[in-house]
Amino acid sequence: MKGFIFALLFAALILALCGVNQQPAGFAEGQFLANGPLPPIPVPPDNPMTGAKIRLGQALYFDKRLSSDNTVSCATCHRPDAGWADVTPVSEGVAHQKGTRNSPSVMNAGYSIPQFWDGRAVWLEKQAVGPVQNPIEMDLTMEELLSRLNSIPGYVKMFEEAFGTKPTEEGVARAIASFERTIVSGDSPFDRYMKGDKKAMSPAAIRGMMIFNGKGHCTPCHSGPAFSDYRFHNLGVGYKDGKFADVGRYAVTNDPKDMGAFRTPILRNVALTPPYLHDGSEPTLESVIELYNKGGIPNPNLDPAMMPLHLTKREKADLVEFLKALTGELPKVGPPEKLPE
């Protein structure tokens, strides 16, 4: 009996001592790139950033004349006031046609290699001209686009300054890509926390960070400074009656293991860009976490990292707080004062 009482006192003492200061670790450098502050944005060697290119890209990005009916620009679906994404599950293109996938944010998109939900373009240069030629989105052929640009003296001059040529497909792609690489958002509470400011994140966000890199099983896919492995994973989203509404990466590779798989999205500034997932089917961060918590949607190709998590209500709330702590200083970039004429 004496031993029992002594042992209980010992337990109480240990609890009291150890409960004083629990300082959770953050993300340790491991095999995969650790989640941490953003490095300089990668720039392909054949398209170095220049002021002339960026200004031209900015004009092209906000110019609705890049669509067949002059109603849609890049900024229509990747809105600066909506975290450089769109507020609807799928965006509207020309003639109010609806696409099938949610518009991903352009913020920090330069870190993503490859581009698009299915990764069909490697660099931004390839991505930038895709929507222009998509019949649902901007619906212009490249010939029509170049003809329009060549008929606008302001653009001819800007292309001359940027590339020393008349408007070309390659020039359009490189200019828009260069501009998009300036839309970078870092210096979030998470970044400041990782740099040593331990008060930058709330206690709930710190707890959420521990869940993110542990029980929540988020890090295996959302790794690296932009919180994405840029790989393709199947969460079962859109799987119903034995079929996927969208085959995802499979359309690019024809590999059955890619059926229903989509690229891991960047999580920086994710709180600014609802709705979520490739089809915009989840309206809030809470509902996305609920999807993960139940282990995704069972299907034959479900990613092996997907399984029920049994997160408690508080753990889910903490995760949301952590995701909000990834919201950085927004880039001070907007439309040009005047489009070329």
Add this chain to the structure above:
Amino acid sequence: MVMAVLFGIAAPSAAVPVFARKYGYNCTMCHSNFPRLNDYGQRYRLNGYRLPGREDDDKTVLETPAPFAMRTSAGFNSDKFKNTVDSTDVDQFQLNGLDILSGGLIGRDVGYFMIYTPQINGSRGVVAQDGSLEMANVVFALPKRMFNTVRVGRFEPAYVAISAKRSLTFSPYEIYDVAYPAGLPFSDTQTGIEFAGAGRCGIRYAAGWVNGTSNNTDDDMPSDLYVRVAKVFGEGEGQTAGQRIGMVSYIGKARPESGVGSRRTVKRFGADGSFNWTGINLSCQYMRGRDAAGIWDTGLAYKFSGGFVEASWLPTHMAVGFARYDWVNRPTVDEGGDVRRWTVGGRYYFEDNLALHVEYSDRREDRLVGPAATERMFTVRLDFAF
């Protein structure tokens, strides 16, 4: 008995900061609460120590930090015995054993795992420990084959359905301790080869060929074979998600207790389940066994049965409570009779790899002659791996 109890308390188990360090993950990525694995950790283990779905990216031990880790526990142990012949009461602070662990990938599809327990002479509160290479195995991953992995060396065999190496409790699973001739726990590591795989519809299977019981001599041919089949319902591996039922059949050869004489047949059959509901897990194991006449000193066949039911509850990832009931029914030819044990306790995690462990266990073993032998064990200790 004393040694069995002491080593029971200090039972080595495997929580491996090596892997957490390698990937930069918190321990709870793979452990619901260390040392118990969650479903992701179980898949990682079954996948030959490669991250599920990211096999192509994994790095070998030559490309990552030195793959070593340690685990020990220290605290207050109280262990009181009655009517036992050679047991000594314990009532003191103790340091309980030391495991040195290593694991990782040797090649792209070749993993390894090792636990070394150095010899420790017991003195002044340090619990004695035999030096042993507790585990050392190489795992070959064979994607898209019927058997996904082949494990060679000394390993925790698949027939141990509820891992004793990663148990939440320090008190042992009684059925595993009893269910082997010559005193070697059924849950102990085996040396040999094991093939394991995963089929459609949540079917998991494994088959192994191992040296077998400890009272076989060194030059005996490996004699023991086993097969395990399990079915998982829902997503997960039945650890903390999904529901799992399984069965195992084991047949082997063992020499008589004296070590002299020809080998005779030992048979085991077990059924198990692991059921999950939110943060609650219910694990159970039932096992029957029969050793041929002549293995035991009595000269008669030895039949026994038993099992355990264990419930654990994780209100958060920082705490777990557990309760277990063990029972073993032994034949009347054995001087030791039926065993009953119940255990309750909990763990609070200050960090993922540092837990305050509190456990109380009450064991009763009937005797053919005289009053039952009892043991009351209470421990409060810090259990940590680093």
